[in-house]
Amino acid sequence: MALINEVQQAARGRARGRRSRIAYLFLLPWIAGVLLITLVPMVTSLYLSFTDYRLGTSPRFTGLENYRRMFSDPDFLAAAGVTAKYVFISVPLQLTFALAIAVLLNQGVRGLAIYRSVYYLPSLLGGSVAVAVLWRQLFSSTGLVPELAGKLGIQMGSWISEPAHALDTLIILHVWTFGSPMIIFLAGLRQIPEELVEAAKVDGAGAWRRFTSVILPLLSPVVFFNLILQLIGSFQAFTQAYIISAGTGGPANSTLFYTLYLFVTGFKNFEMGYASALAWILFVVIGMLTAINFVAARYWVHYED
Amino acid sequence: MRTGILEWITRRGWRHLLLVAFGIIMIYPLIWMLTRSFMNNSDIFGDGAGGGGLTLDNYLHGWNSLGISFGRFMLNSMLVAIACIVGNLISCTLAAYAFARLRFGLRGPMFATMLATIMLPFHVTVVPQYVIFSRLGLTDTYVPLILPKFLGVESFFIFLMVQFMRTLPTTLDDAAAIDGCGPLRTFWSVILPLCMPAIGVTAVFTFIWTWNDFFTPLLYLNRPDLYTVPLGLSTFSDSAGLSDYGALFAMSVVTLIPVFAVFLFAQKALTQGIATTGLK
Numbered sequence: 001m002a003l004i005n006e007v008q009q010a011a012r013g014r015a016r017g018r019r020s021r022i023a024y025l026f027l028l029p030w031i032a033g034v035l036l037i038t039l040v041p042m043v044t045s046l047y048l049s050f051t052d053y054r055l056g057t058s059p060r061f062t063g064l065e066n067y068r069r070m071f072s073d074p075d076f077l078a079a080a081g082v083t084a085k086y087v088f089i090s091v092p093l094q095l096t097f098a099l100a101i102a103v104l105l106n107q108g109v110r111g112l113a114i115y116r117s118v119y120y121l122p123s124l125l126g127g128s129v130a131v132a133v134l135w136r137q138l139f140s141s142t143g144l145v146p147e148l149a150g151k152l153g154i155q156m157g158s159w160i161s162e163p164a165h166a167l168d169t170l171i172i173l174h175v176w177t178f179g180s181p182m183i184i185f186l187a188g189l190r191q192i193p194e195e196l197v198e199a200a201k202v203d204g205a206g207a208w209r210r211f212t213s214v215i216l217p218l219l220s221p222v223v224f225f226n227l228i229l230q231l232i233g234s235f236q237a238f239t240q241a242y243i244i245s246a247g248t249g250g251p252a253n254s255t256l257f258y259t260l261y262l263f264v265t266g267f268k269n270f271e272m273g274y275a276s277a278l279a280w281i282l283f284v285v286i287g288m289l290t291a292i293n294f295v296a297a298r299y300w301v302h303y304e305d
Numbered sequence: 306m307r308t309g310i311l312e313w314i315t316r317r318g319w320r321h322l323l324l325v326a327f328g329i330i331m332i333y334p335l336i337w338m339l340t341r342s343f344m345n346n347s348d349i350f351g352d353g354a355g356g357g358g359l360t361l362d363n364y365l366h367g368w369n370s371l372g373i374s375f376g377r378f379m380l381n382s383m384l385v386a387i388a389c390i391v392g393n394l395i396s397c398t399l400a401a402y403a404f405a406r407l408r409f410g411l412r413g414p415m416f417a418t419m420l421a422t423i424m425l426p427f428h429v430t431v432v433p434q435y436v437i438f439s440r441l442g443l444t445d446t447y448v449p450l451i452l453p454k455f456l457g458v459e460s461f462f463i464f465l466m467v468q469f470m471r472t473l474p475t476t477l478d479d480a481a482a483i484d485g486c487g488p489l490r491t492f493w494s495v496i497l498p499l500c501m502p503a504i505g506v507t508a509v510f511t512f513i514w515t516w517n518d519f520f521t522p523l524l525y526l527n528r529p530d531l532y533t534v535p536l537g538l539s540t541f542s543d544s545a546g547l548s549d550y551g552a553l554f555a556m557s558v559v560t561l562i563p564v565f566a567v568f569l570f571a572q573k574a575l576t577q578g579i580a581t582t583g584l585k
Contacts, residue, residue, distance in 0.1 A: 022488045023409035030400040030419070030463070033456025038422055041433035048432060055436065101327070109320060117572060118328045124568055124575070125335070128517040129535040130557035133542050134338045137550065142349075144337050176331065236426050239519040239535070246543055259520075262428055267524060272432050279428040286426055 045276040053273035066277035076278070078253040079261035082167060083235065086257065090174035091230045098178040098226070099219075102185035103211065116186065120179035131173070132243035136160055139169045160244060163252040170240050170255060181226040188222030189215070220301040228293060235286050238263070258282055342554040349550050364559070367552030371541055373529050375556055378537035379563075385450050385533055386515040392454030393462055393511045394504060400457050401466030402492045406478060422460045435524060449525045450518075454511070462507045469503035470496060505574040513564055534560045 024031070049066055051059035070076045101119060105112055125131050137143050141158035149156040159165035192215060200210045216223075241249065241257040249256030249264070262282070266275025341349050343359040368375050403409070404416055438449045457463060473496065481491040497504075519535040526532060532540070538560055545553045568575065 020407075020409040023403045023407035023412075026399045026403035026407065026488070026492070027415065028399075029396040029455060030457035030460075031415075033396070033453065033458045034418060034422065037434065037453050037456055037458050038425070038430055041430035041437070042425075044433035044436075045429055045431075055439070101324075104320060104324065107320070109324065111321075115324050115328060117568075118332060120575070121335075121565075121568060122331060124513055124564055125561055127514075128561065128564065129519055129538045129542070130560045133538065133553060133557050134334060136542075137554075138334055138337075144334065232424055232426070236428070239517075242519070242523075243539060243542065259428060263520075263523075266432055267435070272436070276432045279426075279432065283426055283429040286424075290424065 045279060048273050049277035049280050051273045053276075054270050055272060059273060062273070066274050067281075069274065070277070070281070075253065075256065075261055079249070079256045079258045082249075082254065082256050083258040086167060086171060086174070086237065087231065087234045090171040091227070091234055093171070094175045094178045095181055095223070095226055095230060097175055098181040099185050099223070101178070102182045102189055103215070105182075106186060106189040116183065119182060123177040123179035126173065126177035127239060129239060129243055132240045135169060135173050135240065136244050139165075161251055163254040166244070166251055166254040170237075170244065173240055174234060174237070181230060184226055185219070185222060188219050192218045217302045221303060224293070224297050224301045228290060231289060231293070232286055235282065338554050339558055342551065342558045344551060346549065346551045363551035363555035367541070367549075367556040367559075370545070370549075370552060371529065371537065373532070373537075375534075375537060375559060377530065378532050378534045379559075381531060382516055382534040383563075385447055386512050388447070388451045389454045389515045390508050390511045392451060393457075393459055393507055396455055396457035397459070397462040397466055397507060398497060398500065398504070399492075400463045401470055402488075402496060404463070405467045405470035406475075406491075406496070407488060419460045419463055422458075423464060431524070438525065444525050445528050445531060446525075447531075450515075450521050459511070462511070465506065466500065466503045469500060473499055502574070505571070509567055509571045509574050512567055516564055 048059055050061060050063060052062050052065070053059035105115055109115065122131075138145050139159040140146075140161075143158075146156040146158070159169050196214055196218070197210055200214045205213065236259055237257055238259040241255045241260050242263075245251075245255045245260075247260075247264075249260050258278070259282075262275055262278045265271050265278060342363055343361070345358075345360060345362070400419070404412070404419070434449070438444060443449055453459075477495050477499075478491055481495045486494065517535065518533075519539070522533045522536045523539075526536060529537075529540070538556055541556055542553055
C-alpha cells in the first residue's frame with residue numbers, strides 16, 4: 001500500500017516536474033527577452049550612470065558626478081520643467097475632456113458608435129510623424145489656427161516659433177487624443193448599475209449631484225487606471241516635440257521634452273553615461289509618482305467588494 | 306409633428322448639436338490637411354495665384370522628392386510591421402498560455418516581473434541596448450526593431466492575452482487532457498483558436514504602434530534606403546520645411562492611409578481592445 005502511494009506520489013511529482021519544464025519552455029522567448037533586452041541592460045545602464053562613457057571608449061567610473069552635474073545643467077533643468085508642465089497640464093485636461101464626453105455619450109445617445117469612432121480616430125493618429133507635421137503647420141504663421149483666429153478678430157502669431165506658446169501646441173495635441181481614455185471611461189460607465197443612478201434621481205438628486213455622488217465614486221477605479229496610464233505615457237512623449245522643433249527642443253528650449261534631451265545627450269552627443277543617469281532619474285520619478293498615486297488612491301478610489 | 310421636432314431639438318437635439326460640432330472641430334485639422342494636399346502651394350498660402358483648382362502634383366512631386374520613393378519607405382514599414390506582428394503573436398501567446406494555464410514554481414515572481422515591465426520606461430534600457438546592437442554590427446538592420454517582439458518585450462500584450470485566456474473555461478483543458486492532449490497540443494488546438502479576438506487586438510495594435518514608431522528607427526537606421534515611413538517623412542519635413550507645404554501634406558496623408566484603413570476595418574477590435582485591457 002505504502003509503496004503504491006510512494007510510487008504514485010513520485011509519478012505525480014515527476015509529472016509536475018515535467019509540466020513545470022514545459023511551462024518554462026513556453027516562457028523561453030519571454031525569459032530570454034526579460035533577461036537580455038530588459039534586466040541586463042537595466043543593470044548595465046545603472047552602472048553606466050555612474051561613469052563617463054562615450055561609445056567606442058571604455059566607461060570611466062566617476063561616482064555621483066553625472067547626478068551632481070544635472071543640478072547645474074541648464075538644459076536638464078529646462079527639460080525637467082517643460083516635461084513637468086506638459087504632464088501636469090495636459091493629462092488632467094485630457095482626462096477631463098475624455099470623462100465629460102464619455103458621460104455625454106453614455107446617456108443613450110443615438111449614433112453612439114459613430115461619435116465614438118470619430119472621437120477615437122485622433123488617438124490612433126496622434127503619435128505619428130504625419131500628425132506632428134500637421135500640427136507644426138496648423139500653428140505656424142500661415143496655418144489654420146492663426147487664420148481662424150484672425151477671422152474672429154484675434155491677432156495670433158506663429159505659436160510654434162514663440163517660446164511662450166510652443167509647448168501649448170503640444171498640450172493641445174495631447175488633449176486632442178482624448179479618445180482612448182474616453183473609450184475606457186465609456187466601458188466603465190456601462191458597468192454602473194442603472195438602479196443606483198435612478199434611485200438617486202428618485203431621492204431628488206440633480207444631474208450634477210448624481211454625477212459627483214454616485215457616478216464619479218463608482219467610476220473612480222477607472223479614473224485611477226486612466227490617470228496612471230496617461231501619466232506614465234506622457235512622461236515619455238517624444239515624437240511630437242522632435243518634429244515640431246526639428247530635433248532641437250526649441251525655440252529657446254521651450255519644447256525640450258525630457259526624452260528629447262535624453263536622446264540628444266546619448267545619441268547625438270554620445271554622452272552615454274550622462275544619458276543613462278538621465279534615464280534613471282526619469283525611471284525613479286515615474287516610479288515615485290506612480291507609488292504616490294497608489295497610496296493616494298486609498299483615499300479616493302472606491303472598490304466595490 | 307412640429308411640436309415633436311421642437312421638443313426633440315430642445316430635449317435631445319442640443320446634445321447631438323454639441324457632439325457633432327465638437328466632432329467637426331476634432332476632425333477638421335485632418336480634413337484641412339487632406340484638402341491642402343490637393344492644392345497648389347500658392348493656393349495654400351492663400352494669395353490665390355494658383356488658380357484654385359485641385360491637383361495631384363503634390364503627390365507626384367512628393368513621392369520621389371527624396372531620391373528614394375515613399376513607396377520604398379512604405380514597403381520597409383510594412384515589412385517591419387508584419388515581422389513585429391508575427392513576433393508578438395508567437396512570443397505573447399506562448400507566454401500568456403503558461404501564465405494563464407500552467408502551474409510552475411516561479412509563476413508568481415515571473416508574473417509580477419511581467420506586470421512590472423509593462424510600466425517600465427524603455428529609456429532605462431535603451432543605452433545599453435544600443436551599445437549591444439551596435440557592437441554586434443546590427444545597426445542599419447531591422448534586427449533591433451524586430452527581435453524584441455519575438456522575445457515578448459511588449460508585455461502589455463501578454464497581459465491582455467492572459468486576461469482573455471482566463472475567461473475561457475478550464476473544463477476545456479481538462480477535456481483535452483482526458484483525450485490525451487499534452488500542454489502543447491492543448492495550446493495549439495484548443496486554446497489558440499478560441500483566442501482569436503485577443504490575437505486580433507494584438508495584431509492591430511502592434512501594426513499601428515510599429516507603423517507610427519519613430520524613436521527606434523531613428524536610433525538604429527542611418528541608411529535612407531532602409532528608412533521606415535516616420536523617418537522618411539521626418540527627413541522630408543526637414544528638407545521641405547515650410548516651403549513645400551503641399552507635397553509635405555500629400556506625403557503625410559499617404560503615410561496615414563494604412564492606419565486609417567486599419568481603423569476602418571478593425572474598429573471593433575480596437576474599441577474592445579482598449580476597453581478590455583485594463584478592465585478585464
